[in-house]
Amino acid sequence: MEKEMSPMTTEMLKKGYLLFPKALFEEQMNMKTGEKAADAFEAFVFVLTHVNYSTVTCNVRGHLFDCVRGESVLSLARWMEILGWPRNRTRYFFNKMFDAGIVERVANPYVMHIRIPDYDFLTGNARPKAAPRKKKAAPVAGVGEDFCIFWEKFHDITEHPKVNIGRARREWKKLTAGEKQRALDNIDEYYDHLNNQKYCKQAATYLADKSFENEYDD
Known part of the structure; x- marks a missing residue:
């Protein structure tokens, strides 16, 4: 089993750091090209x-x-x-x-x-x-633009074919503003909890079934 990293704590940070040129480090890492x-x-x-x-x-x-x-x-x-x-x-x-x-x-x-x-x-x-970070106002989506953001993000994450956009757009219009935000925010969580990502739903079905409202045990 792969060993996981421990969260960095104040005590860990008190032990100091080893500093060396980034260019030298990158040169050594580049020697691993093609390796995992x-x-x-x-x-x-x-x-x-x-x-x-x-x-x-x-x-x-x-x-x-x-x-x-x-x-x-x-x-x-x-x-x-x-x-x-x-x-x-x-x-x-x-x-x-x-x-x-x-x-x-x-x-x-x-x-x-x-x-x-x-x-x-x-x-x-x-x-x-x-x-x-200097806080900036979140970009305001124009009419129809919020769906385009969802459409692109859903397929960027799932890497599934972009199909049935007409049905997906109709399902999107049925959602409340809060549901639209959750549909956008929870794509990762939905996809990560699939037992077999081969059976990921199409965007339209994800919206129609409100899969963004799924609750998980972990």
Whole structure:
């Protein structure tokens, strides 16, 4: 069984850090091209070296937002390539990192957006936490745009064919504003709890059955 990382604690941080040039580290990691991350720790190291070193402005389907230092908007498929792992193992790894607080989700309806909260500390900055993010108002979706956001996100996560968009749009219109938000927020949870992801519902059926309201034991 793969050994999991423990959450970083204050006591752990008191032990100090080993600092060495990022370029040298990346050179050594590049020698592993084509190889898999051996375990959760090595996978986290890969994540640490692939998040942003400085703020960049991203454009996803015309929506602009900042991805700041210590964050990443790489897709799950790209992380699968980086780690050399299958989809299920990659998603399991990130879910464990989220649960432990080692990696955090950043609210973003358009892409997978993550943050390493202790990035500055881990890269030699004296501050114990990354600088607070400047809060911005969430993008306001126009008429019909909220469905497009759902449609793209659902298929980005499930990687299933985009079929029956007409029925899906009709089912979307039947939902309340709160249900639409939960339908968008809970795609990951629905997909992660499928016993066999081969049998993932179409977007229209996911909405019609209100699968976003499912309750799970874990």
